[in-house]
Amino acid sequence: MAACEVCGNDYDMTFEIHAQGAVHTFDSFECAITKMAPVCEHCSCRIMGHGVEANGSWYCCAHCARKAGETDIVDRVGAAHT
Structure with a gap:
């Protein structure tokens, strides 16, 4: 399991986004948008x-x-x- 870097939720279905040489971990598209858009x-x-x-x-x-x-x-x- 991994924790979402926005909300901190420790979730078994997190996903990673690789962008500009960094790796980000999120538990939802909402958190990914909040951090990256x-x-x-x-x-x-x-x-x-x-x-x-x-x-x-x-x-x-x-x-x-x-x-x-x-x-x-x-x-x-x-x-x-x-």
Whole structure:
């Protein structure tokens, strides 16, 4: 058994995520997301999808990137800026 590095639960079904040369142990996807998902620079939500990167900052969507001043980001080709 191994303990989750977020909640400390000692669980027989933990899993490992290998990322950037480190190994992380979790008991649920919720704990893995809490530890590993980036945070949107505008609204502070966890980015669980692909997100949007602009000038070294991460955003959950094009709307948040635009609100933070990134004027060229759109959700899809042909989308209107709002």
